[in-house]
Amino acid sequence: MTFEEFVEARLQALLRYAVMLTGDPHTAQDLVQETMIRAQLQWRRIAAADLPERYVKRMLTNVYIDLHRGSWLRRVVLRGVDLDETLAPRTVGDHADDLADRDQMWLWLGRLPRQQRAALVLRYYEGLTDGEIAEVLGRPVGTVRSWISRALSTLRAQVSPAMAGGDTP
Amino acid sequence: MDQLLRDMFARHEELVPAAPPGLRAAIFTGARRRRARRRWAWTGLLTGVLVIVALLAVPIAPLPRQTAHRQVAAPPAPLHLLLVGIDRTGEEPAAQVRADAMMLVHIDPVARTAYAVVVPRDLMFDLPGLGRQRADGAYLVGGYRFAADAMERLTGVHLDGGVVADIAALESITGAAGGVVLCVERRIQSRRLAYDGRGGVTEPAYGRAPVVYEPGCRHYDARQAVDYLREAAGAGDERALRQYLIALAAAASDPARLPALLAAVGAGVELHLGAGSLAGLAGTLRAIDPSRVSGLRLPSTRLGTGRAPLPDGDGLYDALRTGRVGPWLAAHPQYAV
Secondary structure, eight states: OOHHHHHHHHHHHHHHHHHHHHSOHHHHHHHHHHHHHHHHHTHHHHHHSSOHHHHHHHHHHHHHHGGGGTSHIIIIIITTSOHHHHHSHHHHHHHSOHHHHHOHHHHHHHHSOHHHHHHHIIIIISOOOHHHHHHHHTSOHHHHHHHHHHHHHHHHHHHHHHHHHTOOO | OHHHHHHHHHHGGGGOOOOOHHHHHHHHHHHHHHHHHHHHHHHHHHHHHHHHHHHHHTTTSOOOHHHHHHHHHSOOOOEEEEEEEEOOOSSSOGGGSOOSEEEEEEEETTTTEEEEEEEOTTBEEEETTTEEEEHHHHHHHHHHHHHHHHHHHHHOOOOOEEEEEEHHHHHHHHHHTTOEEEEEOSOEEEEEEEEOSSSSEEOOOTTOOEEEEOSEEEEEOHHHHHHHHHHHHHTTOOHHHHHHHHHHHHHHTOTTTHHHHHHHHHHHOEEEEOTTOHHHHHHHHHTSOGGGOEEEEOOEEEETTEEEEOTTGGGHHHHHHHTOHHHHHHHOGGGBO
């Protein structure tokens, strides 16, 4: 598969995944752009992998998790804008439409540590098994399971009172 | 909870914008720009290879006595060398890879300076029987001789010799030197090497931590040393290259190391030198400080998807032939790299 064919076939899917990760279409586009530039530069190696898409997804996840280290985002996208402010959950609502604004779960998800959020997206949106998630995140399965269970218990703690109050279906 | 999460993600699919055409364009131009940056890094490495070859070349080829005498008598004329860098790691035969970087080095033996004229990879050459071809394609089609002929026809400069080198050659030379001690000033994370978990390094892949070069002086093996040089050169750090050359020169002065070093240079670097000029060349190169080599671009204009050379090189070709590149560069600072 050439890189051009890969872009044609998978760009939209990667963009969807990036939106689920970042919670924000604009950051997602920057994330996809940065990842795909890197992917093109090492396309020969990626094309030789069993699952090129999985490989690229892993690169994208790593770029996303590296956000807080300020490497590419600070340099490429933000140019001096405060990183935490831009990525803070409340800002998610600014960019998102009304639907997302009302969706409490989406906001809670945005407050999770990035690795935990990535694990949840991979399991519940991409439908991967724990083994596959471990591969994408480059961590042992045990670590991934503990991230997921910690993330779920954080969310549960917030969902229960909210559901009792009748805010969320 | 599982279902809640699945539903929530499904609900937010409508947040996903259709991939705008601008995104595709940004991906392709972004990659092009980064490739160009890498090629600039190559020029530094190529200069390094040339100096290494110069340090080691003398004992390789026996020197015809008569030629040497004539050279001593002759007034020192500028020397021209063609350097071709290949970004292969050793598996493919040299004839099947494109040239990643090409430059014409102009050496002024009197002023003890050198100028590296970088040839853009997409420069269109007129090749006999083939019409217009990209510079890197010329190497692919006809090897060093073909590329050298094309350069001579274009510039009217006589090439005294040439060097073709690749990453594998640099690695084997460094290996023969027993690795080198390098002093890292800023932390750099490698994009090409990762720890294999057994105390060694290998290609990056799932679950492997990338190699990190931490500040401080330590001994590096061949693979890591060359990888660090490429990263450092990419970051515009030329000190690293100089350190590396000094370390190699020290290894070359060790009689126990020398035979292995010579074998590595002989096996990995393709030398194209006119008969008898080798010793003189090596002597000339030794006098030149690699950090004082100036880089400049071959004057060219956009032409379709490639670049066309300016007819007289905006005066550069003349300056090369008459040995007045310094004044020419001062008058045409827009071509400085």
